[in-house]
Amino acid sequence: MSGRLRLLVGIVVGLGILAAVELTLFLTLGPLRALFVQIAGLGLLAAAGTVASRNLVHAALFLVAFFFLVACLFVLLEAEFMAAMQVLVYIGAVAILMMFGIMLTRNIQGDETTAGHWIRRLPPAVVSLALLGLLIYGINDEKGHQGDRMTPARPAWGRTVGRPALDPASPRGAAVEDMAKSLGVEMMTRWVVPFEVAGLLLTAALVGAIALAMSDKADDTPRRGALATLRPVSAGPGDLGNGDLPHAPLQTTATATATASEPR
Amino acid sequence: MQSATGGTFPTIWAQGGASVSQWIAWAIWLLVVFALVYPGIVAYMVWAERKIAARFQDRIGPNRVGPFGLLQPIADFLKLITKEDIVPRAADRVVHLLAPVLLLISSLLVLAVVPMGFGWRVHVVDPVTGAQRNMLTGLVPVDLPSGLLYLIAVSSMSALGVFLAGWSSRNKYSLLGAMRAVAQLVSYEVPQVLATVPVILWAGSLSLPRIMDMQVEEGWFLFSPPGLVSFGILLIASIAEVNRTPFDLPEAESEIIAGFHTEYSGMRFGLFFLAEYMNVFAVSCLAALLFLGGGSLPFTSFPKGILTDSPASFVFVNALTVGVFFSKVAFFIFLMFWIRATLPRMRVDQLMGFAWKSLVPLSILNLPIAAIWLEMVLREPPAAHASWMFLDLTWLAGVAVTGVLEVVSIWLVYTINRAASGAGVVAPGDGAAIAARRRSLAAR
Numbered sequence: 001m002s003g004r005l006r007l008l009v010g011i012v013v014g015l016g017i018l019a020a021v022e023l024t025l026f027l028t029l030g031p032l033r034a035l036f037v038q039i040a041g042l043g044l045l046a047a048a049g050t051v052a053s054r055n056l057v058h059a060a061l062f063l064v065a066f067f068f069l070v071a072c073l074f075v076l077l078e079a080e081f082m083a084a085m086q087v088l089v090y091i092g093a094v095a096i097l098m099m100f101g102i103m104l105t106r107n108i109q110g111d112e113t114t115a116g117h118w119i120r121r122l123p124p125a126v127v128s129l130a131l132l133g134l135l136i137y138g139i140n141d142e143k144g145h146q147g148d149r150m151t152p153a154r155p156a157w158g159r160t161v162g163r164p165a166l167d168p169a170s171p172r173g174a175a176v177e178d179m180a181k182s183l184g185v186e187m188m189t190r191w192v193v194p195f196e197v198a199g200l201l202l203t204a205a206l207v208g209a210i211a212l213a214m215s216d217k218a219d220d221t222p223r224r225g226a227l228a229t230l231r232p233v234s235a236g237p238g239d240l241g242n243g244d245l246p247h248a249p250l251q252t253t254a255t256a257t258a259t260a261s262e263p264r
Numbered sequence: 265m266q267s268a269t270g271g272t273f274p275t276i277w278a279q280g281g282a283s284v285s286q287w288i289a290w291a292i293w294l295l296v297v298f299a300l301v302y303p304g305i306v307a308y309m310v311w312a313e314r315k316i317a318a319r320f321q322d323r324i325g326p327n328r329v330g331p332f333g334l335l336q337p338i339a340d341f342l343k344l345i346t347k348e349d350i351v352p353r354a355a356d357r358v359v360h361l362l363a364p365v366l367l368l369i370s371s372l373l374v375l376a377v378v379p380m381g382f383g384w385r386v387h388v389v390d391p392v393t394g395a396q397r398n399m400l401t402g403l404v405p406v407d408l409p410s411g412l413l414y415l416i417a418v419s420s421m422s423a424l425g426v427f428l429a430g431w432s433s434r435n436k437y438s439l440l441g442a443m444r445a446v447a448q449l450v451s452y453e454v455p456q457v458l459a460t461v462p463v464i465l466w467a468g469s470l471s472l473p474r475i476m477d478m479q480v481e482e483g484w485f486l487f488s489p490p491g492l493v494s495f496g497i498l499l500i501a502s503i504a505e506v507n508r509t510p511f512d513l514p515e516a517e518s519e520i521i522a523g524f525h526t527e528y529s530g531m532r533f534g535l536f537f538l539a540e541y542m543n544v545f546a547v548s549c550l551a552a553l554l555f556l557g558g559g560s561l562p563f564t565s566f567p568k569g570i571l572t573d574s575p576a577s578f579v580f581v582n583a584l585t586v587g588v589f590f591s592k593v594a595f596f597i598f599l600m601f602w603i604r605a606t607l608p609r610m611r612v613d614q615l616m617g618f619a620w621k622s623l624v625p626l627s628i629l630n631l632p633i634a635a636i637w638l639e640m641v642l643r644e645p646p647a648a649h650a651s652w653m654f655l656d657l658t659w660l661a662g663v664a665v666t667g668v669l670e671v672v673s674i675w676l677v678y679t680i681n682r683a684a685s686g687a688g689v690v691a692p693g694d695g696a697a698i699a700a701r702r703r704s705l706a707a708r
Contacts, residue, residue: 057431061359064424084414092420096450099427103443178409180470 036076043069060098067091081179293405298372306541307337313601320605347530352433355527359432364528364535367425371542373418377411378549379404379473381559381585382480384578385571400480400568402473402558403582410470415550416457419505422543423449426514429536430524441523444612445514448504451616452511455623456501459494462634463554466642472553479557480565482642486555489667490634493674495555497627499596502547504619506540509604513615548596549589556592559585621681629673637666 025034046069049062067090074083147153166173175182187195311326311333318325326333351360379402388399401407408414423446430442463485464470467478485491504511515523525536552558561567567581610618641649641662649658 055356057356057359057428061362061428080408081410081413084408084410084417088413088417088420091424092417092453096423096427096446099424099431099446103431103439178469180410180413181468 032076036073039069039072039076043073056102057099060095060102063098064091064095067095078176079179081183290405297405298375302372302375302542302545303538305545306538307341309541309545309597310340310537311337312597313604316598316601317605320602341534344534345531349530349532350527352435352527354434356432356434359428360527361532363425363429363432364525364532364539365425366428367422367539368535368542370418370421370425371539371546373421374415374546375542375549376405377408377415377472378546378553379407379476379558380589381582382476382567382571383473383582384573385568398568400473400477400571402476403586404473407471407473411472412460412464412470412475415472416453416460419543419546420449420453422539423453425539426524429528433524433527435527437520437522438524438526441514441520441526444520445507445524448507448511448514448615451619452501452504452623455497455619455627456505458624458627458631459498459501460554461627461631462490462494462637465631465634466638476553476558476560480560480568482646484555484557484560484562488637488641489663489670490630490637491555493626493630493670494634495551497623497630498551498554499599501619501623502551503600503603504615506543506547506600508544508600510607510610511615512609513612544597544600545593548593548600551596552589552592559589561588617685621684622677625677626673629677630670633666633669633673636669637662640665 022034025037028034029037043066046062046066050059050066053059053062067086070090071083071086074080074086142156144156145152145154166176171182314336315325315333326336329335329339351357381403383401383403386399386401387396389396426445426449427442430438430440430445433439463475466482466485467475469475469478479485486495507514513519515525520526525533528536567584571577571581641659644658646656649656651657
């Protein structure tokens with residue numbers, strides 16, 4: 001009973017601390033920035049978890065959390081179309097693909113990670129640190145837009161606090177109102193060539209994947225239904241050790257595994 | 265009320281907060297509808313399924329707890345919540361506890377953009393073209409401009425929950441069930457999404473209240489050959505997405521015990537159950553909304569005309585349309601129970617072949633036909649259609665052209681599939697061929 005009481009007290013104290021932190025953040029930064037700070041902070045934690053976890057599935061899960069938090073940032077930027085796309089493509093497709101990748105390897109529980117010598121980790125560390133430095137420099141030293149015929153001048157993003165007022169009748173305002181429509185129109189008019197080239201590339205990748213996955217043994221009888229487990233009558237368990245399995249008339253891979261897995 | 269076209273959640277945040285009435289509306293949605301009404305609907309869906317399945321099998325069904333067994337869901341809930349929550353020793357504890365929650369979140373998030381009734385009527389002026397019209401806001405928690413895309417995105421998260429449940433249990437059956445489930449969910453998501461594309465094309469918007477409003481004006485999208493085909497594809501793919509018979513391979517009891525939730529007990533299993541039936545409810549809502557016009561009546565835009573700004577008309581119209589909407593949803597749910605009581609389970613190769621060889625080509629062929637329908641019939645308002653006596657000739661011409669094209673495309677997909685599967689391959693389950701093969705082996 002005392003253990004349960006301690007748990008209860010712990011939960012209450014934890015919630016109290018959380019509420020105090022939330023209140024402080026909201027009062028000092030205002031609701032929007034407080035939300036941003038929390039989402040960005042959690043996103044950094046999730047990214048660190050992705051790098052640090054030893055189990056592959058855990059790493060993938062942290063990555064999913066990170067993708068989701070990026071989608072939250074898109075919502076804060078009033079781009080809920082991009083947020084939906086982020087969830088659809090990265091969580092709905094890329095994360096599932098990673099899970100499939102883990103499933104199809106021998107290391108199905110994902111906990112035998114290959115920890116090599118530290119020298120082997122040096123090049124990726126250098127590359128990622130350099131990239132981080134580049135990004136920090138690029139974002140920090142952004143000068144803003146000087147203004148031209150198409151777009152008015154605006155200050156650097158680093159010094160932008162609030163959203164500039166948008167006229168709903170302007171193309172930008174319309175894009176915020178219904179981003180899917182503006183994006184679709186742009187893709188079918190101004191960016192139609194890159195769009196089609198990307199489509200062609202994806203089709204080529206698709207055809208390539210099918211070509212890789214299809215077996216070239218056209219004369220091999222497809223294994224279907226009852227035929228898959230059918231064994232030649234003469235073939236006994238002793239055939240397995242002879243090493244002449246490929247020459248047996250109907251001993252396809254499935255037959256061999258079926259024979260091998262039979263209890264003797 | 266004023267949040268008609270772009271009064272979305274993020275915009276309200278950025279422009280200095282929502283009004284008090286908006287906050288109250290959100291609180292009611294969250295605390296009453298999502299926390300009480302939807303779980304209640306799920307509980308009585310389970311009861312209805314047991315009763316209906318019993319009738320199909322010439323039994324009586326639950327009738328001991330309360331009148332007609334009406335208190336059975338409550339008794340089941342109490343049983344589930346008092347059972348011991350067992351986590352296998354080898355299981356990945358955190359992920360094991362996280363998986364059902366992820367699944368439930370995904371099925372609840374789907375319902376956040378589904379309009380249940382007509383909502384308010386607003387006068388909208390298009391900021392770009394300047395066109396004016398009356399629009400329905402929809403009785404909906406949030407009206408996202410890209411609501412349908414959001415819905416597809418969050419429902420695709422459920423595959424992740426299923427995978428994690430199977431993976432974290434460290435049980436061969438669970439893992440097999442999870443692999444089957446993920447393969448099936450990913451395959452059937454493609455025709456499901458492609459079947460919604462004609463609707464997006466016709467409504468010119470991804471917002472679900474806008475799609476509903478369009479059907480109040482133009483008639484249900486079901487009443488067109490491409491709409492009918494899309495509807496069929498969506499229905500089949502949705503049944504597969506919610507793992508119900510004949511697509512319930514991921515949880516086939518006789519083959520892999522219960523698939524991905526074998527190792528779950530007590531209320532954690534209850535969460536899977538809740539999420540599954542919530543998904544059934546959500547896909548029924550989606551089908552009713554996309555093709556049967558949500559809460560609208562067929563062949564008339566009736567309740568929209570009497571909707572004014574007065575609260576009385578709001579209450580009357582929304583009570584009516586919510587009732588109509590839920591009767592449509594109830595019909596779809598009954599259809600799923602019916603199919604479950606009638607059809608046996610498919611085989612894995614049939615399942616995958618059906619999705620990739622029949623549904624996907626058919627839904628792709630359906631897209632240009634839907635565009636023809638848009639150009640022939642939907643470009644002009646119904647009043648501008650050519651008519652002779654009481655016949656809408658424009659509509660009839662559209663039906664004739666697209667109907668022939670649909671029949672040709674279905675015939676094409678069917679014939680090509682027959683030809684491809686017949687070439688040099690013994691048909692599965694072909695007893696004579698197997699016997700002949702066995703004889704030739706014995707003679708060797």
